[in-house]
Amino acid sequence: MTFIGSNGMPIEVLLVEDSPGDVRLTREAFREANLAIQLHVASDGVEALAFLTRTGAYAEAPRPDLILLDLNLPRMDGRQVLAHIKGDDDLKTIPTVILTTSEADSDIVMSYTLRANCYLSKPVQLDAFEGLVKSINDFWLTRAKLPQRQPAR
């Protein structure tokens, strides 16, 4: 049995985030945490679903090992994306972590109701943000056992 990250296979992470600043920060933080991570970016919900369903320009997209999902997105927001992922028999096994600025109780409750695997709010300070990304890497991509990826079609 092989697990992700072992035997030199890159770890595929899909970041659904519309702010280029946040994308870069996350990229920088992952670079420090784990060089094996391949970070893919979708800047709104529609793009995220196209990536996940390998539609259009994303026909060759890999199946991500982990999804980091912001809630407030243009076109289709994160709640809809989450509902779609967790309602889809093929996609629902992909751990989906909400990573957002919102600290509203209503967002937290709704996310878990829609079966998010974890809810994280973005810390304000750079150190804390780097620490958070590191802990995502340590837990979800290192310690947690995740389903083995299907061979590429």
Added chain:
Amino acid sequence: MARPLAVDQQTDADVRRSSEMGGAHLAQTGNGHRGGDEAFRGNEEQYRLLLEGIQDYAITMMDPNGTITSWNAGAEQIKGYTAAEIIGHSFACLFVPEDIVRGRPKELLRITADRGRHVEQGLRVRKDGSQFVAALTLTALRDGGGRLLGFSEVSHDLSQSNESGAKYRGLLEAAPDAMVVVDQAGEIVLLNLAAEKQFGYRRDELLGQKVTNIIPVGFAERLIADDLRSAADALAQHMGTGIELTARRKDGTEFPIEIMLSPLENTEGILVTAAIRDISVRKAAEAHLAQSIEELSRSNQELEQFAYIASHDLQEPLRMVTSYTQLLSKRYSGKLDADADDFIAFAVDGAARMQLLIRDLLAFSRVGTQGREMLNVESSEALDRALLNLQGAIEDSGAIVTSDALPVVTADGAQLVQLFQNLVSNAIKYQGPGAPLVHLSATKSGSRWRFSVKDNGIGIDPQYFVRIFGMFQRLHGRDEYTGTGIGLAVCKKIVERHGGTLSVESQPGNGSTFTFDLATESAK
């Protein structure tokens, strides 16, 4: 002296006809009617003397336009004018101004001309301006061909009358409110001048009519006794207290009224006197006030929403500024020149401070927008939680925080924790030479508990007692004490949301005592 009208031209037939139409009886003469001028003049003289001698009744003659042509001694006695003063003037000068404005004198003449005779009680004005209630009978005087020659008016002063009914009518008439007397059948039996004016009807149009014509709903129902209670009992429930209803004028327009009912027993049963006050002005003022309050609270709410949204949305771009200046500092400090290090340090510091300000602004606006339900809260538990949150600061400063037994209060628990936390935190932060000593206590005062938070810190100059509760107000440089100056503003807002006040007593160097009040435990 004017001649009495029409006497010499009337025939017996005329008199009968005149009688039938309610016309004048003055012309009825026993004999000598068709006799010579001599005889008639004798009669005329007798009548003149008779009329002039009457003291208790004012007897006046007018031409068809209402110009006074004769005036007896009674008229002078009752109304104050001498014959010489008044003859040749319109009888309108005897009416109250309101009646003159609405054309009542002319109208009375028209009614009398139409019907031959008209009886009413009405307000009249004396020469000296005083008003009185007169009972009066107007009679149209016509010649043999039916041509209108003029009018007679016989009146007396009801306010001088000893008859109680008359006195009552006098009082009723003079009342500033509209007064309507209604019988058990809901029919109007009496009304005053103010009622005529308020409802736009002439008196004779309302007498005998159903009161529902002017007060469609809510009044007549109250007059009716049901099986279980007598009319008197039914009424007793409504007596004295003002009942707010809607009234309808003759032209169909409606207006709000307040009526006060009082029963009046007479031989025919119970009559009800309703004093009716037009409360349009009061209602409009109330509506205006309610609207102003609503607008004010809406604009307040909008302002709070604005502060909340602004501070919330500002966090996003600010997080970028903070993160990237920190990243810049982390990667490039010491790798560029000294100036670059300074600039980066200022940018990092500025962004960090702005972040604190926005965080605090958000906390402040949350007091109003995100407040929770007021419940019974153990204030000692709220204090414990606040102290737990302050554990680090308490240990670092060596502060000793003590409290008396604290009561159960009606409060938003989370906000009470924040209130204690901010006040104790301030007490520790502004510490004097020794270790901070903070003591909390509460005393009951009526339905409120007065809490005190007393410290031995540096104290506050009384001139700053108001300023310290303002938003972002600081008394010290940032080097001396950290913070944005929002803490006490948040405290004040929390206490005010709980219906209390927050105040301070202090002297520089002698510590400070902050006091606030909260509602006592509420009954379940």
